[in-house]
Amino acid sequence: MRIVKENALGLMIDFQERLFPVMAEKELLEKNVKILIEGLRALEIPIIASEQYKRGLGGTISGIEELISDCRHEEKTAFSCCDQPNVIEQIELTSKRAIIIAGIESHICVLQTAIDLKERGFIPVVVEDCVSSRSLENKRVAMERLRQEGIIVSTYESILFELCRKAGSDAFKTISKLIK
Numbered sequence: 001m002r003i004v005k006e007n008a009l010g011l012m013i014d015f016q017e018r019l020f021p022v023m024a025e026k027e028l029l030e031k032n033v034k035i036l037i038e039g040l041r042a043l044e045i046p047i048i049a050s051e052q053y054k055r056g057l058g059g060t061i062s063g064i065e066e067l068i069s070d071c072r073h074e075e076k077t078a079f080s081c082c083d084q085p086n087v088i089e090q091i092e093l094t095s096k097r098a099i100i101i102a103g104i105e106s107h108i109c110v111l112q113t114a115i116d117l118k119e120r121g122f123i124p125v126v127v128e129d130c131v132s133s134r135s136l137e138n139k140r141v142a143m144e145r146l147r148q149e150g151i152i153v154s155t156y157e158s159i160l161f162e163l164c165r166k167a168g169s170d171a172f173k174t175i176s177k178l179i180k
Helices: 026-042 062-068 086-091 108-120 137-148 156-164 169-180
Strands: 008-013 047-051 072-076 096-104 121-132 151-153
Touching: 008 026, 008 108, 008 169, 026 047, 026 062, 026 096, 026 121, 026 156, 026 169, 047 086, 072 086, 096 108, 108 121, 108 137, 121 137, 121 156, 137 151, 156 169
Parallel strands: 008 047, 008 096, 047 072, 096 121, 121 151
Antiparallel strands: none
């Protein structure tokens, strides 16, 4: 099944000030997430950001926040975005079915959200190079579990070009520059 931009929504899960610094390979993660976001924006795909217990974990880190400051932000205390009424309501209001997921931590909030979205009839797409955990082992196990659950796992480059579909458009040119 192909993921099409008309049916896609970006979901940025918990890229927060007090959580992000302890993520494995955080510099590469931030770079990749920024490329993903800029590509989604070039494709005019809406984005929602979740923030887990903002008072304790802080807001979205500045490097990512500057790219999504005009996007919907929803606070949550549940690990799965689907268990948080205000978050799942915003996802459902978009009428988009393919949910492109980047976030932390892979083995907790990302994993639970993807499984729950699939259960609700959505098509979750976890962008493997745009997720992380405190340990690479936890991320590895999460990716394995996602695949066992039948969830699509992709990379930012692969999903952006899939959404683009063909060369020549302004979005393609923007994405090509981001990838280089």
